[in-house]
Amino acid sequence: MAQSITMSDGTELRPSDLEDALLRALREPMLVCDDHPDAWGDHQVVVYNEAREYVVNTDVEHCTCPAMQYHYDAEEVCKHIVRAQLATGEREMPAWVNLEAVDDMLRRRLEVER
Numbered sequence: 001m002a003q004s005i006t007m008s009d010g011t012e013l014r015p016s017d018l019e020d021a022l023l024r025a026l027r028e029p030m031l032v033c034d035d036h037p038d039a040w041g042d043h044q045v046v047v048y049n050e051a052r053e054y055v056v057n058t059d060v061e062h063c064t065c066p067a068m069q070y071h072y073d074a075e076e077v078c079k080h081i082v083r084a085q086l087a088t089g090e091r092e093m094p095a096w097v098n099l100e101a102v103d104d105m106l107r108r109r110l111e112v113e114r
């Protein structure tokens, strides 16, 4: 899937140019819910993505999705973790991101007015 993201100066970036998880975390519709009954403690949130829900711990960077269980090594994090960190403010929105290309739910969450 050739998803791309447009930088504020108009340059298009593709996943090969970037961390794939970050790009997907910015673009894909995901809802981050931090008062969900399955989310315990200050660092746990529930991320809804494609009608599935995953429990993410943003502090220890753990996620219940299959990608995190089987395919990633300790160096990598999945898109759900990145998204949860962006939504909770634990990860800063990179300065190069064109906010108009960011998923609405994340933009509203961060209360970014354009």
Ligand SMILES: [Zn+2]
Pocket (backbone or CB within 6 Å): 054, 063, 064, 065, 066, 067, 068, 078, 079, 080, 081
């Ligand atoms: Zn995940």
